[in-house]
Amino acid sequence: MSEIVKEPSMLLQKEMIARNYEAITSKHETGRKVSSTFVPGNLNELLLCFDIVNNLPEINAIQNGMRKLSGNYIMDAEKAGHSEDVCTYVKADIGMMGAGNIAPNGKPFPKPDVLLLSYTGCYTFMKWFELLREEYKCPTLMLHVPYEGDGHSTKNMRDYIVKQLKEVIIPGLEEVSGIKFDIDRLREALRNSAKAEDNLVWVLESGKHKPSPIDAYFGGVYYIGPIFTAFRGTRDAIAYYDALRKEVQARIETRQGPITPDGSNFNDQRYRLIVEGPPNWTNFREFWKMFSDEGAVVVASSYTKVGGMYDLGFRHDADNPLETLADYCLGCYTNRNLPTRVDILAKYIEEYEADGLLINSIKSCNSFSAGQLMIMNEVERRTGKPGAFIETDLVDPRYFSAANVKNRLESYFQMIEQKRLGTAKAA
Amino acid sequence: MTSTAEIVSRCEAIFEDLDFTAARAWKDAVPGRKVVGFLPLYAPLELIHAAGCLPLGLFGGGDKLEVIHGDAFYQSYICRIPRSTVELGMTRRLDFVDGMIFPFVCDVIRNLSGMWKIMFPNVWTKFFDTPQNFDPEIGGSYYVAELQEMREGLEALTGRKISDDDLRRSIALYNENRRLVRQLYAFRARQPWKAPTSEVYLLMRAGLMMDVAEHNALLVGYMAAAEKEDRPKRDNVRVAIYGSFCEQPPLNLIKSIEMAGCYVVEDDYILVNRFLTEDVALDIDPLQALAAAYIGHSVETSCKYVPREGEKGKFHVDQIRKAGAEGVIYATPSFCDPALLDRPMICKKLTEEGIPHISFKYAENSGQMQPVREQAGTFADSIKLWS
Numbered sequence: 071m072s073e074i075v076k077e078p079s080m081l082l083q084k085e086m087i088a089r090n091y092e093a094i095t096s097k098h099e100t101g102r103k104v105s106s107t108f109v110p111g112n113l114n115e116l117l118l119c120f121d122i123v124n125n126l127p128e129i130n131a132i133q134n135g136m137r138k139l140s141g142n143y144i145m146d147a148e149k150a151g152h153s154e155d156v157c158t159y160v161k162a163d164i165g166m167m168g169a170g171n172i173a174p175n176g177k178p179f180p181k182p183d184v185l186l187l188s189y190t191g192c193y194t195f196m197k198w199f200e201l202l203r204e205e206y207k208c209p210t211l212m213l214h215v216p217y218e219g220d221g222h223s224t225k226n227m228r229d230y231i232v233k234q235l236k237e238v239i240i241p242g243l244e245e246v247s248g249i250k251f252d253i254d255r256l257r258e259a260l261r262n263s264a265k266a267e268d269n270l271v272w273v274l275e276s277g278k279h280k281p282s283p284i285d286a287y288f289g290g291v292y293y294i295g296p297i298f299t300a301f302r303g304t305r306d307a308i309a310y311y312d313a314l315r316k317e318v319q320a321r322i323e324t325r326q327g328p329i330t331p332d333g334s335n336f337n338d339q340r341y342r343l344i345v346e347g348p349p350n351w352t353n354f355r356e357f358w359k360m361f362s363d364e365g366a367v368v369v370a371s372s373y374t375k376v377g378g379m380y381d382l383g384f385r386h387d388a389d390n391p392l393e394t395l396a397d398y399c400l401g402c403y404t405n406r407n408l409p410t411r412v413d414i415l416a417k418y419i420e421e422y423e424a425d426g427l428l429i430n431s432i433k434s435c436n437s438f439s440a441g442q443l444m445i446m447n448e449v450e451r452r453t454g455k456p457g458a459f460i461e462t463d464l465v466d467p468r469y470f471s472a473a474n475v476k477n478r479l480e481s482y483f484q485m486i487e488q489k490r491l492g493t494a495k496a497a
Numbered sequence: 498m499t500s501t502a503e504i505v506s507r508c509e510a511i512f513e514d515l516d517f518t519a520a521r522a523w524k525d526a527v528p529g530r531k532v533v534g535f536l537p538l539y540a541p542l543e544l545i546h547a548a549g550c551l552p553l554g555l556f557g558g559g560d561k562l563e564v565i566h567g568d569a570f571y572q573s574y575i576c577r578i579p580r581s582t583v584e585l586g587m588t589r590r591l592d593f594v595d596g597m598i599f600p601f602v603c604d605v606i607r608n609l610s611g612m613w614k615i616m617f618p619n620v621w622t623k624f625f626d627t628p629q630n631f632d633p634e635i636g637g638s639y640y641v642a643e644l645q646e647m648r649e650g651l652e653a654l655t656g657r658k659i660s661d662d663d664l665r666r667s668i669a670l671y672n673e674n675r676r677l678v679r680q681l682y683a684f685r686a687r688q689p690w691k692a693p694t695s696e697v698y699l700l701m702r703a704g705l706m707m708d709v710a711e712h713n714a715l716l717v718g719y720m721a722a723a724e725k726e727d728r729p730k731r732d733n734v735r736v737a738i739y740g741s742f743c744e745q746p747p748l749n750l751i752k753s754i755e756m757a758g759c760y761v762v763e764d765d766y767i768l769v770n771r772f773l774t775e776d777v778a779l780d781i782d783p784l785q786a787l788a789a790a791y792i793g794h795s796v797e798t799s800c801k802y803v804p805r806e807g808e809k810g811k812f813h814v815d816q817i818r819k820a821g822a823e824g825v826i827y828a829t830p831s832f833c834d835p836a837l838l839d840r841p842m843i844c845k846k847l848t849e850e851g852i853p854h855i856s857f858k859y860a861e862n863s864g865q866m867q868p869v870r871e872q873a874g875t876f877a878d879s880i881k882l883w884s
Contacts, residue, residue, distance in 0.1 A: 150841075151840070151841045151844065152841055153829075153837035153838075153840065155574070155831060155832045155833070155834075155837050155858075156834055156837050156838050157834070157838075160838070189629065189802075192604065193603045193604045193607070193800075193834060193835065194604075194834060194838065196629065196802050197799075197834075197835070197838035197839060198838070200802070200803060200806075200809065200839075200842060201838070201841070201842065203806050204806060204809075204842060204845075207806070210804075210806075212629060212630065212802055212804065214628060214629035214630050214636070214802070216626045216639075217601070217607055217624060217626050219599075219607070219610055219611070219623070219624025219625075219626060220623075220624070224646070226639060226642040226643065226646070227639075229639070230628070230630075230635070230636075230638075230639035233634075233635050233638070233639075234630055234635055237632070237634075237635060238630070238632075238635070407608075407610065407611035407614070407624070408608055408610075408611025408612050408614070408615060409611050409614050409615055410611075411611075412615070431572055433572075433574045434574075436575065436603065436604040436605050436608075436834060437604040437608075439572060439574075439575070440571070440575055440579065440604055440605040440608040440609070441570075441608035441609070441611065441612050442572075443569065443570050443571065443572070444570055444612050444615065444616075448615060461572060
């Protein structure tokens with residue numbers, strides 16, 4: 071199968087990611103310190119203040135999933151005693167370590183200097199870093215972010231996070247890096263973040279156009295790449311989102327859709343979908359093609375909010391540097407309770423004039439998956455738009471059944487057609 | 498004096514009654530009484546009690562409940578307890594429950610709290626997030642404010658203030674409860690043939706469905722009766738069970754392990770009234786006291802972060818040594834993220850300490866006990882022969 075055809079912004083991002091992997095794997099030459107941390111609720115602006123390079127185990131697992139390496143890594147981890155029931159990101163990461171811990175640039179990952187456990191919206195993170203700590207024997211800094219169980223954050227939650235930042239995380243990073251914390255440096259990074267976030271939101275909201283100039287799921291995972299990872303807070307991220315915005319603006323002006331995996335312009339958009347849940351990575355292109363071949367474009371998704379819900383108005387705020395980090399961590403998608411997730415998805419259906427909600431339920435991600443059937447039913451009830459459910463996994467190829475997924479998608483599209491016919495008749 | 502059989506029989510009836518007749522009767526006995534359900538694992542029962550409510554432990558539907566509606570809410574790869582809890586709710590078995598507390602255990606229980614809000618909008622539903630930072634000034638302060646929020650929620654539910662004195666009275670009763678539970682566990686560790694785990698388990702489960710003072714009396718009665726009864730001591734192996742803190746195994750599984758030649762002398766079944774390992778102070782602000790106990794004196798279990806690597810699993814090893822267990826059965830519900838992610842780390846620690854261990858998975862409705870019996874029996878034999 072040939073490579074996915076890349077849009078210019080994808081190529082720019084590819085270069086940025088390669089540069090970050092180079093920074094990680096060359097730490098012994100450069101003397102830079104490396105942290106491992108997670109995507110949701112990451113504190114990249116803070117790490118920048120200490121010149122610490124950011125390595126993300128989930129992203130490594132995704133990279134290995136897309137490069138068809140994760141299957142063996144997962145089985146190796148299971149042979150070593152890890153359960154078949156748990157998160158496959160964890161097992162892909164642990165299996166990779168056992169196989170030499172080789173980064174996508176072909177060089178070995180160095181041991182991290184610190185595990186920065188920003189524990190937002192996913193229970194597994196906590197155990198994952200306990201497991202990595204056993205391996206790396208390096209300091210682990212835990213930032214506990216309470217869950218928004220009542221649908222909102224409270225002053226107590228925010229104060230708790232700020233206190234941890236002041237008394238645990240910042241002193242810990244100072245010790246690891248040998249660099250004293252400079253709040254002005256943090257403010258500068260936060261200002262950079264907000265600029266990039268403005269453009270990201272503009273891009274994501276362009277899905278409201280018809281035809282949509284973006285695919286907010288399969289394309290969306292590229293759009294969120296820099297801002298959810300090692301680049302938020304940098305000038306690189308500002309440049310990337312400027313370029314991305316121009317690219318999307320050009321498509322809006324010429325009424326063009328995004329590029330499909332085959333390289334054609336996706337203009338014949340027959341179905342506009344909202345998608346909930348992460349994508350499958352081991353068969354990413356095949357999965358994407360099942361949608362584009364049927365003329366289904368994703369106009370908004372929840373996965374692109376997993377590292378921050380900027381479209382609901384949040385921006386990193388340089389005037390309240392630590393408080394804004396707390397608010398960011400609290401507001402990530404999976405840190406919001408089920409009723410809030412229903413509200414968000416129902417709102418997307420209306421605002422993006424979508425035909426319905428499709429849920430990709432991930433076997434090894436309870437944070438997203440537990441309760442999704444209720445989400446589907448509630449969104450259907452509130453919007454009157456049909457929902458559908460498919461099941462895959464993150465990076466375990468054993469749980470991707472192309473025929474099953476395709477069948478279900480085709481049935482779903484037929485259901486949307488019938489719904490349209492019914493609506494037309496009623497009118 | 499009441500015999501152990503009578504006490505256990507009463508507890509078993511409460512345990513098996515999925516219509517919660519005893520709790521309903523408690524509520525009906527006095528107009529205005531409220532019942533607050535809580536899921537595993539740890540909830541500050543003192544607060545619920547001080548509010549004049551009955552804290553009702555809800556640990557799924559066990560193997561007696563046919564899950565029909567609940568399965569429609571969950572994919573095949575999600576554990577059993579949320580399904581059967583939903584089933585209990587949808588079949589109106591919990592229609593007398595005025596409030597529900599979902600303590601932090603994992604993402605499944607966390608999300609279930611939101612589902613409950615949608616399904617039962619008239620029930621006061623609270624997700625209770627305990628701190629993972631164990632510095633009294635950081636996690637402790639946060640926790641005090643969370644307890645205060647829960648106190649206010651309960652006050653709104655009942656329409657009455659919870660005074661500090663109310664709370665202290667409840668704390669004293671629960672301190673007594675914890676002391677008696679510790680005594681019972683120590684008694685079982687000393688003479689497990691006199692206090693089989695299948696009985697102790699029922700005593701614990703029923704205790705979380707009745708008023709604490711009543712449970713205290715029951716514990717005293719059981720220990721007195723068990724001490725006096727002449728029960729034969731068998732040539733069993735002494736084992737600890739870990740991994741079973743949330744979704745509970747069927748009672749038959751517990752019995753099967755015993756029948757396979759194991760005395761269970763240490764376990765993490767339920768854990769609620771053993772979560773705090775020391776008394777909660779009575780001479781300071783009661784919320785501060787509850788927080789201090791949680792921060793400084795609570796068990797290590799899979800839904801808690803262990804800040805220092807060297808400490809990981811140490812709690813288990815200490816408990817195993819204290820109870821004189823010769824081996825560990827790591828028994829986990831299928832799809833239980835906390836226990837299954839923890840398992841390699843805990844088992845590694847056991848290996849380092851030279852403690853034999855095996856592991857298997859179960860579900861609350863597991864029906865086939867033969868494999869469990871064979872596995873546990875083989876494990877017991879191997880310890881007898883080789884350890």
